[in-house]
C-alpha cells in the first residue's frame with residue numbers, strides 16, 4: 633500500500649520558486665490499479681518522480697507499506713527503491729544491447745550470478761510473451777513490444793509497485809490493449825499495485841479500479857471509476873464515459889442527463905419509464921458498458937408528458953440518477969490525447985540513469 637501525505641514539491645527556477653505539487657493526499661491500496669490523470673503540466677510526472685524517489689519531496693511523506701521512503705538516503709534509499717518498478721513512456725531500452733541484456737541490467741547491477749540471471753530473464757520475457765525475441769535488438773521491435781520489454785525489466789527486481797508514466801501513449805489500440813492486459817495480469821498474479829499515469833481516458837476506463845485527477849498540483853477528484861461515472865457532478869465521470877447527445881427534438885418538454893448508479897440498474901429502464909409513467913421518451917445519446925462486475929452507463933433522454941420531478945424520482949427507483957441536462961457535458965467530453973514526440977538519445981540516456989542502468 634502507498635500512502636501519500638500532504639506532499640509538496642517546489643522547484644527553484646531563474647524566475648523564483650514554482651510550486652508544482654501543493655499538498656497531495658492519496659492512499660493506493662495493494663493490488664489495485666490506480667490511474668492518475670490531469671492536463672499537461674498538472675504535475676503527474678512530478679508526482680511519479682516523488683513516488684519512485686527520483687525526486688525528493690519539498691515536504692510531506694510517501695509511505696510504502698508504512699515505511700517513509702522519502703526520509704531515506706544513500707544505500708537504504710537504493711535498496712528500498714527496488715520496491716518500485718518503473719515503465720517509461722518510450723521504454724528507454726538501450727539500443728546496443730539485446731532484449732535479454734536489457735532485462736538483465738537491473739539484476740546485473742545487483743550482482744546476481746550468471747546462471748540465476750539467465751533463468752530469471754527467460755522467466756520475465758516469457759511472462760511478457762517475448763521469449764522468442766530474447767536476442768533481438770530494440771530497433772527490431774515494435775513500439776508495443778519495446779514497452780513489454782520495459783515491463784519485464786521493471787519486474788526484474790520483484791517490485792511491489794509498478795509505476796507507468798504514459799507507457800501506452802502513441803501506441804496503436806491493439807498494442808495498448810496488450811500492455812493493459814499485461815498490467816492487469818501482473819497485478820492479479822503478483823499482487824502488485826499499479827499506478828498508471830495517462831492522458832487517455834479509454835485506457836483508464838479499461839483497466840483502472842480508481843482514478844485520481846490532478847489539477848494545478850492538487851487532487852481534485854479521487855474515487856472508484858464506477859462511483860465517478862455514477863456521480864453526475866463529477867467532471868472525471870463525464871470524461872470517462874463521454875456522451876455526445878443530439879439536441880432535444882421538437883415536441884419534447886425537456887432533456888435529462890441520466891447516470892447509472894453504482895449498483896443494480898434495471899436494464900429495461902427506458903421501457904419502464906415510458907410504460908410505467910405514460911411518457912414519451914427519446915434517447916438522445918448514451919453509452920453503457922461492463923466494467924468488471926459493474927455496469928457503467930450514462931445517457932441523455934428527452935421526455936414529454938409528465939413533470940420533470942416526477943420522472944426523476946421514477947428513474948431513481950430504477951437505479952438511475954437524473955439531472956437536468958448540462959449544456960457543457962457533451963462538449964467537455966472530448967478526449968485529451970496529446971501528441972508525443974519520439975525520444976532523443978539524450979532522453980533515453982537520462983531515463984536509464986534514473987533507473988540506475990548504465991550503457
Ligand SMILES: Nc1ncnc2c1ncn2[C@@H]1O[C@H](COP(=O)(O)OP(=O)(O)OP(=O)(O)O)[C@@H](O)[C@H]1O
Nearest residue numbers: 643644645650652671672673674675676677678679
Ligand atoms: N525540474 C523542474 N524545474 C522547474 N519546473 C519544473 C521541473 N519539472 C517540472 N516542472 C514544472 O512543473 C509543472 C508540472 O510538470 P509535470 O511534468 O509534472 O507535468 P505533467 O502533468 O506530467 O505534464 P504532461 O502531461 O505534459 O506530461 C510544469 O509546469 C513544469 O514546467
Ligand SMILES: [Mg+2]
Nearest residue numbers: 676677678797
Ligand atoms: Mg508528464
